[in-house]
Amino acid sequence: MANHDLPKLFDEFVDARKNGFLAAKEFKEKGGKLAGTLCSYTPQEVLDAGGIASVGLCGTSNETIPDAEKVLPKNLCPLIKSTYGFAYSEKCPYTYFSDIIVGETTCDGKKKMYELLNDIKETHILHLPQGQDRPYAKDIWYEEVKLLKERLEEKFNVTITEDDLRKAVRKRNELRKVLCEMYELQQTCPPAMRGTEMMLAFQKGSFTFDLDQQIEHIRGLVEEAKKAYAAGERIVPASAKRILITGCPTGGVIQKVGMVVENNGGVIVCLDDCSGERTRSLMIDENADDILRAISDRYLDIHCSVMTPNEGRMENTKKMIEKYKVDGVIEVVLQACHTFNVESAKMRDMVEELGIPYLKLETDYSTTDSGQIETRVAAFIEIL
């Protein structure tokens, strides 16, 4: 079924990338099933239950954008371009060795990009409702999750049982709990970890095929940080200004924004994007009567700016500001992300009403505006 050849450019890759390819190849040759996912709305329990490993394929690097722009328009979000570029240029081992990619109809850019992606790699699209408040929204989403399950069963010739789903839920809840524990390390003053450290740990974890390994890795980090903190070690100075980062996914701007915050007297105490606490704290009742329904209901509860209305996001951010004693909010909007960009007006109003300073950064993955970003972030921290 699967092709196990390496890409044509393999010999030109640096060692880290070569190793990634070799690991993915080995995984596949041992009979591993691999699905690429792109969004927190993807019900990962369904993949887990089918014995299909899932890896995040969200593009976070500027490197493949010039390749992507051979096909996609320039004026498109860097995340979409980067993701497509990795598939197009065969530079990402996980995209390359994925048996299938699971996408979802979030924003228009992604939705239409997936049609092109499907020409390179088989892509299944989950159709999200436009909002969560219609009485039948949950039914629509349930049908979509069921359809995904059926497609996976057919493609991989497996049967996904209720029992498999419950087991997967248990495991995913465990990962969510340990991630939330990691996030909550930032509640103390000063926090126990640097926010960028967490962002990197999370990013690294998304490339592991083995969920247990990922859980262990995060748990190890949390225990280490707790022990060090209890022993009086303070990685972050008490004077560091406590920053909440909200807006678009931040995986591609860890250096450009995250590091700049933490090198200029700030510390990220709350990562309020879709991979952060607002999504991870949503658990699934593993004893629910209809487990597939419990799964689909949980995923539809996620707050993304593609939903209308999306008041839940503001309410949650407000809670996070209090929980993490936030001094300032930085909203990161990726260039051409219309939904988060427009919604930022509401976020700004909500944050300023609380008397908390707010800074919006509209940027992409390139280094062209690094100087301006640094000045703005440094000035923002100076006024806190």
Add this chain to the structure above:
Amino acid sequence: MYQVGIDIGSSAAKVAVLKEGDIYKTILVDTGFNSRKTADEIYEKLADAGITTDNAFYVATGYGRISVPYAQKSMTEITCHGKGAWYLFEKNGTVIDIGGQDTKGIFLKNGRVMKFVMNDKCSAGTGKFLEIMTNRLGLTMEELSELAGRGTPTIISSMCTVFAESEVISLIGKGTPREDIAYGVIESVVTKVVQLISQVPSDQYFLTGGLCEDPYIINRLSHALEAPVESMPLARYAGAIGAALMAEE
């Protein structure tokens, strides 16, 4: 003890020296290609006036702030412009700084920066836009303003500096009077600046930076903002003055 503020911007470097809270001396030099060299040149000029590391505390700001090896402290130009403007104007309001590379709006209340905006990487509505247009028209900034005052409304619709330059070239080709083109160029900058500044609105504005002595621009800004815009020759040094004040803290 002298307090020296050094503001190395993308096109000009400004220095302000404070002695016992008063402005004792100012220096203005071109930044040139090498901020480090500019910093050295400034050090020499100050030393000639008897101001050295023995009797002064230096604070650097602006894009070149990391290139001033003898500065004991560095701060962003946003905080410094805010402090400097408060020192000069002593009023709540929004500072408009049209710089060589970026334009900033800084909302001040009781001497503190409450909020600020800065243009994205695009150069529309900055000094860079004016520099390119004056070069294209073969004019100095003063001449451009003077001509614009006699021009009739002409629209340069492109917000992008590169495209706007092509638009100006077509206007020249069509034989449009230079006065009218100058009018269009300044309106373009004013429109873009006002768009940005509207995110930090106020009933009183202060113009700092290199255009502070340009009455035509001040007038057009005031007209577009429907509020008074104040300025003064020293406002060019607002960033440097703010930096010098930081030496105290």
